[in-house]
Amino acid sequence: MQNYPLLNLFWTMLEFFVWILWFFLLFKILSDIFRSHDMSGWGKAGWIILVILVPFIGVLAYVIVRGKSMGQRDAEQAQKADAAFKQYVREAAGPSGGSGASGHVDELARLAELKSSGALTEEEYQKAKDKILA
Known part of the structure; x- marks a missing residue:
């Protein structure tokens, strides 16, 4: 049996969480690059190359600049x-x-306001309501 203290377990969980967070941020930035309409095709290509080739610096630069x-x-x-x-x-x-369920709802709301x-x-309201619901 391997000795794996509790602190090592927490450290591994933290590393895994940061790894997942990193990929989330990377995909968020890549989707934002493609979604951006104010950037030219060359600008998008430049950011993608920077984010893929130098990921940490590229992602941080993108977040700072854009x-x-x-x-x-x-x-x-x-x-x-x-x-x-x-x-x-x-x-x-x-x-x-005036047709359909939505029309009935509108008419009932108008009657309630009146x-x-x-x-x-009260009597006129009940007669009109019965007529709409019939």
């Missing part, structure tokens, strides 16, 4: 993904006119 714009591109990407998701939900929900503002009595 770190701020990297965050802005991430935020823009998140906004685009959010907008695309919201558009998909709107399309999947169907038309919001009732809360006092424009409709």
Whole structure:
């Protein structure tokens, strides 16, 4: 049986964690290089060569030089993904006119607003609600 003290186990776990973190950062930077629209093809090629041939210096230089714009591109990407998701939900929900479940929800919400503002009595509200749900 091999002697492997607890401290060595923690040290190995730390080394493994840093190794995984390094690869995450490397792939994040490579994807950012390809995603960047403000850089020419030669600029992208230069950064890729620097990051691959001299990885530690290349990654640190990229984070120092382009770190701020990297965050802005991430935020823009998140906004685009959010907008695309919201558009998909709107399309999947169907038309919001007078037809479909979404139209009923809109009409019920409008009726509730009219009732809360006092424009409709409870009896008028119930009749209109029953008519929509029928």
